[in-house]
Amino acid sequence: MELIKLVDGSYGIKGRNLLKKSYPLILENWVSQSSPASTIDANVLYEGKPTVKTYLGAGLIYCHRGINANDPSKWIPMIVGQTYTYSMCIKVTDTVTHNNILPLHFHFANPGDTSYVNPNNIKISGTMKIGEWSIISSTFKSSKEYMRPIIFTAQNPATPVNIAWIKLEYGDTRTEPSAAPEDVGDVINEDIKYGILDNGSLFVKGRNLALNSSPNKVDSNDYQFLVIRLASLPEHGQDFTIQIWGKLSPEMTAFRAYCHSGNGNLVPGDFVKTDYGYICKGTWKSKYTDTNGLHEYDDPYLYVYQLYLDQLTSNTKSSIEKVMVTFGHDEYAYSPAPEDMEGVS
Numbered sequence: 001m002e003l004i005k006l007v008d009g010s011y012g013i014k015g016r017n018l019l020k021k022s023y024p025l026i027l028e029n030w031v032s033q034s035s036p037a038s039t040i041d042a043n044v045l046y047e048g049k050p051t052v053k054t055y056l057g058a059g060l061i062y063c064h065r066g067i068n069a070n071d072p073s074k075w076i077p078m079i080v081g082q083t084y085t086y087s088m089c090i091k092v093t094d095t096v097t098h099n100n101i102l103p104l105h106f107h108f109a110n111p112g113d114t115s116y117v118n119p120n121n122i123k124i125s126g127t128m129k130i131g132e133w134s135i136i137s138s139t140f141k142s143s144k145e146y147m148r149p150i151i152f153t154a155q156n157p158a159t160p161v162n163i164a165w166i167k168l169e170y171g172d173t174r175t176e177p178s179a180a181p182e183d184v185g186d187v188i189n190e191d192i193k194y195g196i197l198d199n200g201s202l203f204v205k206g207r208n209l210a211l212n213s214s215p216n217k218v219d220s221n222d223y224q225f226l227v228i229r230l231a232s233l234p235e236h237g238q239d240f241t242i243q244i245w246g247k248l249s250p251e252m253t254a255f256r257a258y259c260h261s262g263n264g265n266l267v268p269g270d271f272v273k274t275d276y277g278y279i280c281k282g283t284w285k286s287k288y289t290d291t292n293g294l295h296e297y298d299d300p301y302l303y304v305y306q307l308y309l310d311q312l313t314s315n316t317k318s319s320i321e322k323v324m325v326t327f328g329h330d331e332y333a334y335s336p337a338p339e340d341m342e343g344v345s
Contacts, residue, residue, distance in 0.1 A: 010193035015175035033058035046164035057158030075146040087137035214322035234284035246320035
């Protein structure tokens, strides 16, 4: 699997088709807008498989979640400013309009928008030859957060065409046609973003490493407040972030966290107050040196403790409702570790 760095700092899979049920093209996520209606054509084959016959004119419209909706939040999520390549294999029986927005057409919008716009920096390539399978493509930069792909021209009368496949992918280079991972049994969440760890390996941004991170509410005025078991052990020197949803007792001065029997205190130390609780951006320490030499630990636990200046004078307790531990120094909305989700192991 080859990765491509995206403009938001995350990584996508190079060549991944973002359009489901599009190689080979079938009438499932793609809905007919044409008259006559689009059909599966067993008489015109591509690589031995039937193709879709439609009419341009109106052609086809892509329904990302199986819903033909004008609400942009139901369309394909896009990264504003990211370059994409949009391509199609088509056989025409007559001249078909081919320009920056036809027949590879699109709507771009943000949630709540009532009008649609085009993307930026559109460049087209390829030529449609009558009676031959032809590949045409368009590269552009997304101008909005969501896209609805459409195969369309304004021709009247409409021209019959056959389409073998359609593809939308990251980057400015068209790769070979391929099915969306979801269509071949691979489970890939379209909202997942990837990052690269210091050791060069791939990680899922926002993936909670804390197991059992939303237990029954923990209330305590003990020094050692909470022990967190991690699903994946960070390497020495790796940046990571702890987020706590909870409250610190007024008698306490700070939450702190450490790993490895106190010898791996996080940097900078105290958690910072947020609108939902507290956050600490630290660096994992699995090694330290003292007069006895180098010590290395392989301990998949984090220990959250709380500080107070004097003896406690009341039973006022701090509380924690849920915890996030993530690679990197970004902040995320809460989600449990995949291991704690029903049906995920």
